[in-house]
Amino acid sequence: MSLAPPRESRSNALHAGAWWLWALGLAAAASRTTNPLLLGLLVGVAGYVVAARRTDAPWARSYGAFVKLGLAVLVVRLVFSVLLGSPIPGTHPLVTLPEVPLPAWAQGVRIGGRVTAEQLVFALYDGAKLATLLICVGAANALANPARLLKSLPGALYEVGVAVVVAMTFAPNLVADVVRLRTARRLRGRPAGGVKAVLQVGLPVLEGALERSVAVAASMDARGYGRTAPVPRAVRHATAALTLGGLLAVCVGAYGLLAASGEAYAVPFTGAGVVMVLLGLRLGGRRSVRTRYRPDRWGARAWLVAGSGAAVAALMVASDTAALHPGVVPLVAPELPVWPALSVLVGLLPAFVAPLPTPLPKESV
Numbered sequence: 001m002s003l004a005p006p007r008e009s010r011s012n013a014l015h016a017g018a019w020w021l022w023a024l025g026l027a028a029a030a031s032r033t034t035n036p037l038l039l040g041l042l043v044g045v046a047g048y049v050v051a052a053r054r055t056d057a058p059w060a061r062s063y064g065a066f067v068k069l070g071l072a073v074l075v076v077r078l079v080f081s082v083l084l085g086s087p088i089p090g091t092h093p094l095v096t097l098p099e100v101p102l103p104a105w106a107q108g109v110r111i112g113g114r115v116t117a118e119q120l121v122f123a124l125y126d127g128a129k130l131a132t133l134l135i136c137v138g139a140a141n142a143l144a145n146p147a148r149l150l151k152s153l154p155g156a157l158y159e160v161g162v163a164v165v166v167a168m169t170f171a172p173n174l175v176a177d178v179v180r181l182r183t184a185r186r187l188r189g190r191p192a193g194g195v196k197a198v199l200q201v202g203l204p205v206l207e208g209a210l211e212r213s214v215a216v217a218a219s220m221d222a223r224g225y226g227r228t229a230p231v232p233r234a235v236r237h238a239t240a241a242l243t244l245g246g247l248l249a250v251c252v253g254a255y256g257l258l259a260a261s262g263e264a265y266a267v268p269f270t271g272a273g274v275v276m277v278l279l280g281l282r283l284g285g286r287r288s289v290r291t292r293y294r295p296d297r298w299g300a301r302a303w304l305v306a307g308s309g310a311a312v313a314a315l316m317v318a319s320d321t322a323a324l325h326p327g328v329v330p331l332v333a334p335e336l337p338v339w340p341a342l343s344v345l346v347g348l349l350p351a352f353v354a355p356l357p358t359p360l361p362k363e364s365v
Contacts, residue, residue, distance in 0.1 A: 013148075013296065013355065014301055014302055014305060014354050014355055015296050015297070015298050015299075015302040016144040016145050016148045016149035016296065017144075017149060017298075017302075017306070018298070018301075018302035018303075018305040018306040019139075019140050019143040019144035019305065019350075020140045020144055020149070021305075021306035021309055021310065022049075022140075022305050022306055022308060022309030022347070022350055023046070023136045023137060023139050023140035023143075023309065024136070024140070024309065024313075025306075025308070025309025025310045025311070025312050025313040025347070026042055026045065026046055026136045026139070026309055026312055026313075026347055027132075027133050027136040027137065028313035028316070028317075029042060029312045029313045029315075029316035029343075029344065029347075030042050030129060030132040030133055030136060031129065031133065032313075032316045032317060032324060033129070033316065033324040033325065033340070034125040034126065034128070034129055034324070034325050034326065035125075035323060035324055035325070035326055035334050035335075035336075035337075035340075036124070036125060036128050036326075036334055037334055037335075037336045037341075038324070038336070038337070038340055038341065038344060039128045039129060039131075039132045040128075041341060041344045041345075042132050042136070042344055042347070043132055043135050045344055045345065045347040045348055046135055046136055046139040046347070047063075047067075047135075047139075048348060048351055049139065049143070049347070049348065049350050049351045050063050050139050050142050050143060052351040053143060053350060053351060053354045053355075053356075053357060054142050054143060054357065055357040056357070057145070060142045060143070061142070061175050061176065061179060062138060062141045062142050062175045063135075063138045063139060063141070063142035064175075065138070065175045065178075066134055066135055066137065066138020066139075066141065066142075067135055067138065069134055069138075070130075070131030070132070070134040070135045070138075071131065073127060073130055073131050073134065074124070074127040074128060074130075074131045075127075076127075077123050077124075077126060077127030077130070078120065078123050078124065078127060080123070081115075081119055081120060081122075081123035082097070082115050082120070083097075083111065083112065084110065084111060085110035085111075085112075085113055085119070086119035086122060086123065088116075088118050088119045088122045088328060088329065089116075089118065089329060090114075090116025090117060090118035090119055090329070091116070091118070091330075092116055092117040092118060092331060093114050093115070093116050093117075094115050094116060094117055094120070095114075095115050096113065096114045096115070097112040097113060097114075097115060098112050099111065099112040099113040100112055117331060118328045118329055118331055121328045121331060122328045125326070125328070148296055177204070177205045177208040178201065178205050181201045181204060181205060182201065185201070235283055238280075238283060239280050239283040240280075241280075242276045242277070242279050242280030242283065243276070243277060243280030243281065244280075245273075245276050246272075246273045246274065246275070246276030246277035246278075246279075246280055247273065247277060248273070249269045249270070249272050249273030249276060250269070250270060250273035250274060250277065251273075252265070252269045252273075253265070253266045253267070253268075253269035253270030253271075253273055254266075254270065256269065256270075301353050301354060301355070304349060304350075304353045305349070305350040305353065305354055308346050308347055308348075308349035308350060309347060311343070311346050312343055312344055312346050312347045315339075315340070315343030315346070316340060316343055316344070319337065319339055319340040319343065321337050321339075321340065323335050323336075323337040323340070324337070324340065
């Protein structure tokens with residue numbers, strides 16, 4: 001098979017789950033470091049892939065909203081560090097704010113007081129990691145069609161799938177309604193920015209996004225999405241035990257992968273949990289009687305996209321270097337480690353192997 005990316009069509013469209021696995025791999029890599037250089041590189045990789053493979057669909061515009069949300073989280077983290085203090089000791093004071101006296105039972109809590117460079121840098125690193133996680137999730141929202149992702153879910157997860165898709169369609173529809181209403185206000189000669197415009201647009205935007213999400217759920221219910229076939233009680237109990245036990249094992253394994261000293265038990269727990277979950281989903285799928293029309297295929301390109309995200313996460317976990325967590329006491333400049341940075345660049349592979357998005361006709365834009 002040629003690796004040259006073709007134009008996307010219904011027959012060769014990339015599986016929506018591959019985009020989510022790729023984005024979750026980048027997010028897992030971001031959770032392993034507080035180095036702002038590596039976090040910025042992860043954001044750049046995600047942004048480049050989104051710019052190269054994003055379609056013209058309304059839900060594909062949600063990436064910018066997640067970037068703004070990440071920046072807002074970063075700013076809030078810095079503000080909280082300034083106002084509420086930080087346990088990080090510092091020797092480089094920047095400013096001293098008026099301190100509010102608190103009663104004796106609130107020992108350990110401080111409002112105001114001295115603000116040091118060390119505590120601000122620590123808050124910046126911590127907020128940047130959370131912002132990067134949100135941006136990676138935003139990349140998955142912008143690249144994966146939520147409706148097609150629902151069609152690819154196993155039969156055992158159809159009830160959960162309804163709730164997940166309704167939740168996933170809320171944010172993209174929210175962004176699409178904001179763009180539509182702001183454009184309408186500009187065409188009518190009204191200001192599209194400012195606090196007053198936000199207050200006037202906020203309620204219609206929330207109402208429209210919620211109505212669209214509820215309409216998706218209603219249409220799925222009208223098509224019989226939710227009918228179940230009778231299965232023996234023993235099969236139901238075995239399905240619940242395997243699924244819950246497998247998810248618990250996966251959570252323990254994921255914690256071990258993300259923790260600094262959990263590699264010994266992470267791999268066995270993760271492997272056993274995945275096997276148990278797959279068996280539980282296999283048994284639980286007997287309850288589903290729905291059929292699929294033209295299901296999405298998981299091809300070689302989907303394996304490359306999902307594998308690139310998994311490779312970034314695995315290589316970042318294997319890169320146990322001090323440069324992943326730059327120190328703040330004493331305050332030192334962060335360094336860009338070579339091997340972790342090269343491992344992050346593996347995440348650029350979807351920009352070269354995923355099918356090229358097909359632009360919408362001009363009359364439908």
